[in-house]
Amino acid sequence: MKLSILFPGTLAWALALPAAALAADDTAQELSAGDISYMCVATLLVLIMTPALGFFYGGLVRRKNTINTIMMSMVCLALITVQWFLFGYSLSFGPDAGGIIGNLDWAFFNGVGLEAFKDYSPTIPHVLFAMFQLAFAILTPAIVSGGIVERTRFPAYCLFVVLWGTLVYDPMAHMVWGLGGFIRDMGALDFAGGTVIHITSGFSALTAAVLIGARKGYGSLTLRPHNMPYVCLGGSFLWLGWFGFNSGAAVGATALTALALANTGIASCTAGLVWILLDRMVHGKMTTLGLMTGFVAGLVGITPAAGFVTVGSAFLIGITTPVICFFFVSYVKGRLGYDDSLDAFGCHGVGGVWGALMTGVLATKSVNDAGADGWLYGNAAQMIPQLTGIVTGIVLAVVMTAVIIKGLGLFMQVRATDAEEAQGLDLIDHGERAYNKM
Amino acid sequence: MKLSILFPGTLAWALALPAAALAADDTAQELSAGDISYMCVATLLVLIMTPALGFFYGGLVRRKNTINTIMMSMVCLALITVQWFLFGYSLSFGPDAGGIIGNLDWAFFNGVGLEAFKDYSPTIPHVLFAMFQLAFAILTPAIVSGGIVERTRFPAYCLFVVLWGTLVYDPMAHMVWGLGGFIRDMGALDFAGGTVIHITSGFSALTAAVLIGARKGYGSLTLRPHNMPYVCLGGSFLWLGWFGFNSGAAVGATALTALALANTGIASCTAGLVWILLDRMVHGKMTTLGLMTGFVAGLVGITPAAGFVTVGSAFLIGITTPVICFFFVSYVKGRLGYDDSLDAFGCHGVGGVWGALMTGVLATKSVNDAGADGWLYGNAAQMIPQLTGIVTGIVLAVVMTAVIIKGLGLFMQVRATDAEEAQGLDLIDHGERAYNKM
Amino acid sequence: MKLSILFPGTLAWALALPAAALAADDTAQELSAGDISYMCVATLLVLIMTPALGFFYGGLVRRKNTINTIMMSMVCLALITVQWFLFGYSLSFGPDAGGIIGNLDWAFFNGVGLEAFKDYSPTIPHVLFAMFQLAFAILTPAIVSGGIVERTRFPAYCLFVVLWGTLVYDPMAHMVWGLGGFIRDMGALDFAGGTVIHITSGFSALTAAVLIGARKGYGSLTLRPHNMPYVCLGGSFLWLGWFGFNSGAAVGATALTALALANTGIASCTAGLVWILLDRMVHGKMTTLGLMTGFVAGLVGITPAAGFVTVGSAFLIGITTPVICFFFVSYVKGRLGYDDSLDAFGCHGVGGVWGALMTGVLATKSVNDAGADGWLYGNAAQMIPQLTGIVTGIVLAVVMTAVIIKGLGLFMQVRATDAEEAQGLDLIDHGERAYNKM
Amino acid sequence: MDDRKIFKVDAVIRPEKLDELKAKLRTIGVTGMTVSEVYGCGLTMGHTEIYRGSVMAVDLMPKIKVEIVIYETPLDTLIDAIREVCNTGHVGDGKIFVSELYTAVKIRTGEKGGIAIIDNKP
Amino acid sequence: MDDRKIFKVDAVIRPEKLDELKAKLRTIGVTGMTVSEVYGCGLTMGHTEIYRGSVMAVDLMPKIKVEIVIYETPLDTLIDAIREVCNTGHVGDGKIFVSELYTAVKIRTGEKGGIAIIDNKP
Amino acid sequence: MDDRKIFKVDAVIRPEKLDELKAKLRTIGVTGMTVSEVYGCGLTMGHTEIYRGSVMAVDLMPKIKVEIVIYETPLDTLIDAIREVCNTGHVGDGKIFVSELYTAVKIRTGEKGGIAIIDNKP
Ligand SMILES: Nc1ncnc2c1ncn2[C@@H]1O[C@H](COP(=O)(O)OP(=O)(O)O)[C@@H](O)[C@H]1O
Ligand SMILES: Nc1ncnc2c1ncn2[C@@H]1O[C@H](COP(=O)(O)OP(=O)(O)O)[C@@H](O)[C@H]1O
Numbered sequence A, B, C: 001m002k003l004s005i006l007f008p009g010t011l012a013w014a015l016a017l018p019a020a021a022l023a024a025d026d027t028a029q030e031l032s033a034g035d036i037s038y039m040c041v042a043t044l045l046v047l048i049m050t051p052a053l054g055f056f057y058g059g060l061v062r063r064k065n066t067i068n069t070i071m072m073s074m075v076c077l078a079l080i081t082v083q084w085f086l087f088g089y090s091l092s093f094g095p096d097a098g099g100i101i102g103n104l105d106w107a108f109f110n111g112v113g114l115e116a117f118k119d120y121s122p123t124i125p126h127v128l129f130a131m132f133q134l135a136f137a138i139l140t141p142a143i144v145s146g147g148i149v150e151r152t153r154f155p156a157y158c159l160f161v162v163l164w165g166t167l168v169y170d171p172m173a174h175m176v177w178g179l180g181g182f183i184r185d186m187g188a189l190d191f192a193g194g195t196v197i198h199i200t201s202g203f204s205a206l207t208a209a210v211l212i213g214a215r216k217g218y219g220s221l222t223l224r225p226h227n228m229p230y231v232c233l234g235g236s237f238l239w240l241g242w243f244g245f246n247s248g249a250a251v252g253a254t255a256l257t258a259l260a261l262a263n264t265g266i267a268s269c270t271a272g273l274v275w276i277l278l279d280r281m282v283h284g285k286m287t288t289l290g291l292m293t294g295f296v297a298g299l300v301g302i303t304p305a306a307g308f309v310t311v312g313s314a315f316l317i318g319i320t321t322p323v324i325c326f327f328f329v330s331y332v333k334g335r336l337g338y339d340d341s342l343d344a345f346g347c348h349g350v351g352g353v354w355g356a357l358m359t360g361v362l363a364t365k366s367v368n369d370a371g372a373d374g375w376l377y378g379n380a381a382q383m384i385p386q387l388t389g390i391v392t393g394i395v396l397a398v399v400m401t402a403v404i405i406k407g408l409g410l411f412m413q414v415r416a417t418d419a420e421e422a423q424g425l426d427l428i429d430h431g432e433r434a435y436n437k438m
Numbered sequence D, E, F: 001m002d003d004r005k006i007f008k009v010d011a012v013i014r015p016e017k018l019d020e021l022k023a024k025l026r027t028i029g030v031t032g033m034t035v036s037e038v039y040g041c042g043l044t045m046g047h048t049e050i051y052r053g054s055v056m057a058v059d060l061m062p063k064i065k066v067e068i069v070i071y072e073t074p075l076d077t078l079i080d081a082i083r084e085v086c087n088t089g090h091v092g093d094g095k096i097f098v099s100e101l102y103t104a105v106k107i108r109t110g111e112k113g114g115i116a117i118i119d120n121k122p
């Protein structure tokens, strides 16, 4: 019996996919087991960041929105993976169209096979590179959710994630990292995604927070974290995964990987210490949330620089980034009055801009030939591509986020009603409660 | 002084063990650092799945059984490790006896040394292969607990685990994966254990659920999950570990590893999306538990296929498996009235059968020479070993589980009394409470 | 424009740092991708142990001290990383000064670059070795906190951590592992830090517990764990990370790595089983905390031996260590009346001494050329360096801990007042509460 | 206001009886209740818990407190209903405490007195 | 002891109203309150929850119980204040139960009766 | 039924005093109690909490409510016992609210009135 009678048509593409159609053997000689090993690990480390972010954010909201907040992160796993497989990867890394975006040649992972792809990943299978990049694409919209938790309806949010991934993340990734991307071609340095990930998500969070509006009672009610251990749990795994995030950007297990890992550790831990010292100076107490926020700030700051700077520079980034973020979160935010509920902008947006600038200042070829020298090393011109990247990221994020949110608002409910917000989105959007005692 | 006077006899075997008695150096040339690196990681990833399952299950039960449910998973670490070291590994992978089971030559890890063992793991130490397989052997009985939580006495459960590991898991692993195992020799494809792990555990859970009987008040009481964040936490790490589970089955860090990892990610995330879309169509809401269950269903479905199919086929498995499991859990289960409390059968049993069938249909040598072509690729005959594996797994699981449970019932209390069930097994069986406020 | 005008002076050292100043390329030939891959992973595994310990401990205390207890672990990440970068690594592993401590040549990771450092890590970048060791240096003071939780003021604790790391950990690490360290030169065997980590932290915890005094109401109040799932969660990741701890001590991905991983798994799981069997014999119930404590005891016991003994010996260590710790925690502790709140001494101190002794007895060159034969293998003399290590560790820990605590007491408040203790240190020291319902 | 009394009945019961009690109360026309988690000790000597070898006598057991305010339903009917469901004959079954209310108010409508409790028409 | 009565007012309200109520009570001179987490069912038919395809009717909804003991503040003022804040006009707004206290004691000072409640001078 | 009154005594106390109070009550012959977690505000102005730079004044402090129903034990003995243990002299020590019960029932036996509270013989 011919099975194609049973599965007519719909399956044709699955068969036809040349994607993984090459036997491993043919290419085995160029692949490195050590590099594959580490890139698998790095991919998993970045993947766990998304649930971790869910817990980090989920602990910071009120109990009635716990599950909803965690879901805002976790659903990105499902949504973006499918988007990435269908067309997202192709838009981001596929053959260039005008320096802005990839075309659809690699849709359905078409051609993304088990052999190495020299320009992106010379020693690991192309499909593994695509999965590593997928993990970044998932995490980024999840960060945006930090600006709009506790008041955004879930169905609209899901559409937002898919549209945002397609209209903001994919082009930005292409411009900065894709072959032919114009910011890449200008020579901008962004080791692990300070511009692509943190600037876009941070500014999008701000835009969305302003457009969707503050939570009811913002400013007067005591909107306290409902579960600090979850914040620590999520924060710890976010921090852990970030090592894979930054060191995996070396696309292998090399000295550069080790450098990125060391820089990540030194910058983040230093930043944690700086934040609690600021806490103590300003408020008299070293807070747990301060330590976690400091870690995150340091991680954001070091992300674009991790493989381009010395450990001494990482230490410097670890000292400066939290100071700037602390100032923003504690003073500027309160004055401007927007409700960036979990400080996605204050940490990722502000820290991302600072990190991108610092990369332009502190980068040195002495640690990474493939990089460039920064301002401090005599190459002030490096600031131009850095600024181009920053500005492009900000403009793209702000404009597109506004377009998407306004657009969605035309034909569906984006903002929860007062009654829904009062009851909590766990019940409203998921029909579940986080904790059941009775 | 001669120490043997102090430690007479009892220690003799420890000394005599040739197990690790070979110096690393002798065999260094054939071992691959990259492969060892990844297989260590994969082992750890599978090991963390057991506590993760504990949290996944622990969040789904009522508060008074939290600790007990977590313990039902975690105790498998202790029980099966010792069983595996003493004789389990030998029964599973040791020299063949009749195509059904291994003999006891490798008891006490005798001969399981630091050199590679060509037929199982040509590039990593034999002892590492044994540890990787141990992680699977631990997880499988823990899955069974999902069918019988909240009403099974712990001492009986512990004996059940050891007996089940010995009488169901070990022979099944031998038949499917062991040198000389008859299902292996028929050419059945089971990349990472769809038959060995999910079919056996799923059907055993069903059998045990029926024999032990439903929880008191099943069907009328509101048996809700007491802590959804734990479900997310456990589910996330279960999902994460599963990448090691599937890609580690390549026993190294190769293109095949990367393929298995990509297939795992695509199938599971697609399945998560499909489940919440079904949720929304049927119940109007996208649930958190639905997303997690979809992930698990997709993972179960892709397990036997991970290293044998294209990413397109993985996508297809990710679409179909959750549909079937959703149907089972939502409709069939309710109609049949058995209390498979945490749907170990609905996810692992049903999904496992579907995955084994799909592997027979979608496998293609174009991605893995060592595999086979499936039905869709013109080799309908592949369905025969697949079906043999499925049927053997089901029969072995059902019969042996019934024998063990009935047998245990003869001389000890298996089912909690009404009063014990009412009070909760945390206090009854462990003398501990999960949460203490006062 | 010259940037040095903007950043005068302060940045000079960052530029000058030869640390990472060597291009990766020069040394690429000697580095192994497989080894780098695993050592990155092992570093991350040990890093996650610190937050994991925070949860393990945090679950064991009362609710009002949850955050404070978690912070006592997590703040070590921030404090010790900076200390390590500034001078701690240099004191521990830098050029020898009198066999006792390193000098300051490697301060600011000066000279700790991307090339391999033959004597410590021949196949991975020196900076990666430094980061791996950092993870140990962070974890060790965090263990000490187990003796003094729920009553020690946080600012004093932070100073304690930094001083303890400098005065106890760094010299001890140097003596046992550093080039020129006198215990190393005697030939003491301590694979992954039984002496350096567990004996020092365990005895310091005891000393600190006695000096700071028992918690108010100790012995009469019911000081129960407030959240057992956290204990399981933290314990599971502590256990997981420990595999990286022990196998990473092989500084690469070799057969020795696999052996250490197998020994770790066998010893810890066996010990878990032994503890719950003791529980059942003595108290009639197999407790969750017993299983977790058994795991930890087994891990402590196997730590110094992991790469020096056969799997049979690991099994033996897994059987004996929990018996001794159980006896200590259940009987001796109660009789002596010190409040080692979370049994840091009972597990790490007692188990650490036992493990160091067992290493001297059971070590065999047949598994590791670089090790030595132990008593059982005819080399009773091995007990001398072992005992030297133990005694040095104990004396150093006890004396220095007493000096630091008494010293701190001279100019700041170490012990919480009764009112502070009553209110709970979460609010007093951090201005946060773990759980907020209203 | 009529002269029937408004009673507040606090029943401290075993947690596992709550579902059954809820169902039962519906059959005797009770229109609402307020439930909370409490810890109680009485004759029950509690249980022992074991934490790392220390055996602790814990005398506060988890209980459920159900507060039911009644006006039309006769007090005895209610007490009998509670006893019927919650009496297992073993120590720890709980107690019922009855007090008289001064008045009751329905927040939504402002109705005062017994009428605030009568809820059968929405 | 004077002859004004000490009233204990138990208001079962929607959780989201607590902050507003607290603020309001301060304006009418209430000196203290005790708040607890309760679960209530009344006219509200509850909601449904969905767990892996089983739809469950849950009739116990999270509520907040606020206990306020008053002596000087007139009962009606208090009731009106609560109603003003907590009345949304929808089923589920809650109830107020008022009882008379026998006496009250301030633990710190030992003062008994109404004086125990008057707290405006520390 | 005899004519002694059944009193219900609600003591709102500092959480850390619970263990001591339990021990004390046993010495004066109290046969049972029901304990719950509450949040209170009174004279205590609360404390401040700091979350990412925003300092929040939190006026609801965790307290413990102990409900004790007595019949044989004299009310004053009980009040004195509570005050002895829970009085620290600082604001926040808590309050005792006493009300008269209409009746009490022991679920297990059905005994009504004061006898339901007398528990010294099992
Ligand atoms: N005098 C009392 N005051 C307040 N609560 C009480 C009192 N006596 C009993 N209770 C409550 O009733 C519960 C059951 O009482 P217990 O004496 O254990 O059972 P029984 O009522 O069957 O004798 C206790 O856990 C406690 O919550
Ligand atoms: N008879 C009652 N006894 C005790 N509590 C009640 C009673 N009726 C209502 N309640 C409490 O009041 C809450 C609100 O009551 P409900 O009937 O839902 O709203 P409404 O008062 O607007 O009609 C309930 O959730 C319950 O906690």
Ligand SMILES: Nc1ncnc2c1ncn2[C@@H]1O[C@H](COP(=O)(O)OP(=O)(O)O)[C@@H](O)[C@H]1O
Residues within 6 Å of the ligand: E031, E032, E033, E034, E035, E067, E068, E069, E070, E106, E107, E108, E117, E119, F012, F039, F040, F041, F042, F043, F044, F061, F063, F090, F091, F092, F093, F094, F095
């Ligand atoms: N009027 C009141 N109504 C209800 N509860 C009160 C009232 N006043 C005080 N309380 C409770 O008593 C607790 C302690 O009161 P507080 O005024 O802080 O201390 P003190 O009694 O020492 O003046 C409060 O937290 C609150 O729970």
